[in-house]
Structures are given as structure tokens and as C-alpha cells.
Amino acid sequence: MNALESASTRPYLIRALYEWCADNALTPYVAVHADDSVQxxxxxxxxxxxxxxxxxxxxxxxxxxxxxIEFKARFGGVPREIIVPIDRxxxxYARENGQGMAFPLQVRASGADEAPADAPGAPSLVESTEAGDPPGPDSTPANGRKRPALKRIK
Structure with a gap:
């Protein structure tokens, strides 16, 4: 395997940031592009x-x-099995301070998904620009809370 064929760094970075959140008593959140490949x-x-x-x-x-990424969680009290392809x-990021990393959306073989025109090929550090928790396990979509917005830090 040469440098052009090497494995993606995305899963390693996700695991590292997950561990950083756990070590610092922070709540790790993942933002996911929810296409048909995501359960x-x-x-x-x-x-x-x-x-x-x-x-x-x-x-x-x-x-x-x-x-x-695979796990089970409750949404509105209903247990669900979640399966997210790493490339989605x-x-x-950490809920409490918004620190984390954003990744460009990867193009699938079908060409249906594309990275934004201004997205670089490498991940970016992010921080939250709004307070509030996004919808997640045991919350309702109509709870009136705003999702944190992410901004690139260069």
C-alpha cells in the first residue's frame, strides 16, 4: 500500500477526539450527513x-x-440501532465547548454527494458559535432548541 492507497485518517481522528472528550468529562457529539446509507x-x-x-x-x-460507527440508543424512549458509515x-465535537473537528463530505462512487466548493481536503478544527443542544437521544425534534453552528478555524 502506497501513500495514495493508505487508509483514511477520518476514523482515527474521530476515535481520538472521542477519547479526548471522555478524558475531559465532555459530551461527544457527531454530526452526520443522513443519506440512504445511514441507519x-x-x-x-x-x-x-x-x-x-x-x-x-x-x-x-x-x-x-x-x-x-455502530451503537444502540433511545430516541423518545424507543430503542434504536444506529449505523453510520465513517465517510458520512x-x-x-464536544457539546460543552464546541471544540472538535469538521470533515469534508466525501464523494461517493455514484457522484451523488459532493464536498462544498470551499471545503479543503483536510479536516478542520471547529468551535461552536451558538449555545444549545442539538436533537439527539431522548429529545424531541420540536423541543425548540437550536443546534450549535460550527465554524472553521484556520
Missing amino acids: VPREYVQNGEIVLNVSTEATSGLTIGNEF VIAI
């Missing part, structure tokens, strides 16, 4: 995205592998 509760998807609380308190059986994760 999430569709009623919580807004504008083609869903934000998931992946803390140990909110999940059961969490596995952050090189291809998928667009950010991981």
Missing part, C-alpha cells in the same frame, strides 16, 4: 443532517470502527 431515526433528520450524542451515557455497545460523519 438513523429519520424523524430526527433536519436539512439532511442529524447530530448524535455518542457518549457512554447515551449509547450502548458503541463501536467506532474504520468503516462504521461531517464533524465530531
Whole structure:
């Protein structure tokens, strides 16, 4: 395997930031591009995205592998199995301070998904610009709360 064929750094960075959140008693959230390849509760998807609380308190059986993030969680009291392909994760950050990392949306073989024109090929550090919790396990979409907005830090 040469440098052009090497494995993606995305799953390694996601695991590292997840561990950083756990070590610092922070709540890790992942923002996901919710297309047909993602198994999430569709009623919580807004504008083609869903934000998931992946803390140990909110999940059961969490596995952050090189291809998928898989876990079980309750949404509105209903247990659900969540499966997210790693290439659909667009950010991981701490709920409490917004620190984390954003990733460009990767183009699938079909060409259906494209990275934004201004998105660089490398991940970016992010911080929250608004307070509030996104919808997630045991919350309702109509709870009136705003999702944190992410901004690039260069």
C-alpha cells in the first residue's frame, strides 16, 4: 500500500477526539450527513443532517470502527440501532465547548454527494458559535432548541 492507497485518517481522528472528550468529562457529539446509507431515526433528520450524542451515557455497545460507527440508543424512549458509515460523519465535537473537528463530505462512487466548493481536503478544527443542544437521544425534534453552528478555524 502506497501513500495514495493508505487508509483514511477520518476514523482515527474521530476515535481520538472521542477519547479526548471522555478524558475531559465532555459530551461527544457527531454530526452526520443522513443519506440512504445511514441507519438513523429519520424523524430526527433536519436539512439532511442529524447530530448524535455518542457518549457512554447515551449509547450502548458503541463501536467506532474504520468503516462504521455502530451503537444502540433511545430516541423518545424507543430503542434504536444506529449505523453510520465513517465517510458520512461531517464533524465530531464536544457539546460543552464546541471544540472538535469538521470533515469534508466525501464523494461517493455514484457522484451523488459532493464536498462544498470551499471545503479543503483536510479536516478542520471547529468551535461552536451558538449555545444549545442539538436533537439527539431522548429529545424531541420540536423541543425548540437550536443546534450549535460550527465554524472553521484556520
